[in-house]
Amino acid sequence: MRIVDIRETTVPLGSAMANAAIDFSKMTVSALAVVTDRVIEGKPVIGYGFNSNGRYGVGGILRERIIPRVLEAASDDLLDPASGLLDPARVWRVATANEKPGGHGERAFAVGALDMAIWDALAKAEERPLSETIADRLGDGPAERSVFVYAAGGYYDAEKGVAGLVDEMRGYLDQGYTQVKIKVGGAPLDEDRRRIEAVLAVAGEGANLAVDANGRFDLADAIAQAEMMAPYDLAWFEEPLDPLDYAAHAALASVYRQPIATGENLFHHRDAINLARHGGLRPAVDYLQFDPTLAYGLTEYLRIYDALAPLGWSGARHVPHGGHLFSLAIAAGLRLASSEAYPGVFKPFGGFVDGQRVEDGRVTMSDLPGIGVEGKSDLFAVLRPLAEG
8 A cells, every 4th residue: 555645635623703812704614635556446545634723734744844845755655564554653754753842833723734644545445434543553442433422613703793603502402413513712701600500501501511711711700600510510611721731730720620621722642741740630520632633643632532441531531633534443442431523614614414403412434444434425515626636
């Protein structure tokens, strides 16, 4: 199996919505295709990848550093010698060669998009879903046939207001989701209270609602928000603080008894270890939400997972961020707690394979080989031109 070409493009993801930290009016995503010489049923095996929403496209890094390293490498340096198929760990080492340690910023997204495409191509070469490839190689038992998913949305939108927010959440519940997530921290405390209470009126108990501040608060404001929310007993308080302020997380965890969730803006296992050691988080209570496509891909996500296991963090506390098919496959393959979903926003990258339905909060995995992007018509319409060159 050889890599013939790697093609990338930048896709606009503009939207009028906003969270507490940024708006999405000029957001972009990098997408790429890894074309191989492996042929199945007369068609070349092609792996697809992209970086998650909330971080901009990284085409320059891909074109100038990451892609040339892989294309210039000897083919044998990219392959598993036993199977002759692409070895994601070997490709990852080539892609990250000559990069200094630390400073895990936008290069992590570029490698993450490539890594997704390599895993997609590998599973397709094995002619099975990626979740099964992950489980057989890395998991603890067979892949889950269904995964619990929660519907993320609830962004600030002046035109929609609280009534529109409630309609959005009701729509997700009608689709079969039992847990939803909305944004907080981008409005005064009383307005956030009204938003929470309005959604709880349709979602029911607090465990059915999570909130996300996107790192907006300092410690004093985070504690004030936590005190306001404590009576509702919500599913979790996500990214209450700057993701690198571990001492502030520890201080918040000491006074807020409900779950805290964080990790989506940490991109390397060293940062994850620092969070676990110094962030005061509780392995039996809190959640870790590392994003595979932002954190150098599944290859590095596995290092994070393995590094945190001795510190008490089980798969039951991992909820991968991203809301796309790659994170869903990882959650199934590693038998994680759940996976984020974006049924109403960040299209076409968010959401599932066409016809894949949510029932009682769970979605049954597709049998398509690889990640399954070919079965998601709106997403494949964006990616197909890369395959066609």
